[in-house]
Amino acid sequence: MDKKKRIVIALGGNALGNTLPEQMTAVKITAKAIVDLIEEGCEVVVAHGNGPQVGMINNAMSALSREDPSQPNTPLSVCVAMSQAYIGYDLQNALREELLNRNITDIPVTTMITQIRVDAEDPAFNAPSKPIGHFMTEEQAKIAEEKYGYIMKEDAGRGYRRVVASPKPAEIIEIGAIRSLVDSGQLVIACGGGGIPVTLIGNHLKGASAVIDKDFASELLAEELNADFLIILTAVEKVAINFGKPEEKWLDDITTDDARKYMDEGHFAPGSMLPKVQAAVKFADSKDGRNALITLLEKAKEGILGKTGTRIHQ
């Protein structure tokens, strides 16, 4: 019998929604897409983003400490941990239910609280770039800057968002535990929200004020688990060159060299498609036979069957 294909899936914003009720609904659709892959005979590991959720949690915790001075401010690393548990809770339950609905009773679902070591000297700490929280108008953004000292940036024509530091992931602290669970056949949700950023001081892990990009964290997870496929599920079916322009062209199958050329030519927006293509290239180049796929959440099954999406390979 063929060895099962091991797939790490990175879930983007549309897989989770922006509010509590939206997330409840979105995870049901997401769970169907993931269990479709399991039914196709794949071994799946799930990672996910947290931009809207970590922003919401951070706003709530900051409001609490403004109202009640006895409540110290909640560090961003703790907000990431909260977002992992909140998203993991909904996703884990939706996956459990979808598996049971399809009479799959032998795959336990687990969410692993995951810390990821970053370099304390990473220059990203001095150049906030990761959008979190909800979109604002220019006027609302100015108020947020003045009132809360937030750094606000325009996000790919979609409005203004707060930006925070986003260092590169260096080491997944819980990788041994994740590997044991995956190897024993469990469906594991790990590296949520890009992982809780920590720096290492002796034996102590210190939370860092940052949000790691989940595309890069998922890539590291896929390499560490020796996955065959990294699938990045987002809001577009394929990656385009000349995106949004009259000469727009959707890409089916590209080599990592093609992708690097397109990146140099500036076809992919920073903060949205660029990190996905960068992560896909890094994974595909990391070992012969490794493939990355970028596609729409609802098309995951067609994507793995080679019918759609943008496939990136050496």
Ligand SMILES: Nc1ncnc2c1ncn2[C@@H]1O[C@H](COP(=O)(O)OP(=O)(O)O)[C@@H](O)[C@H]1O
């Ligand atoms: N070259 C491109 N090809 C396709 N989509 C692109 C491109 N450049 C930017 N995008 C935008 O990137 C978005 C995906 O990024 P983002 O919304 O940050 O993803 P997610 O939240 O799913 O991680 C797409 O919905 C699309 O609007």
Ligand SMILES: NC(=O)OP(=O)(O)O
């Ligand atoms: N942490 C992270 O990359 O979140 P998003 O995917 O929501 O931006």
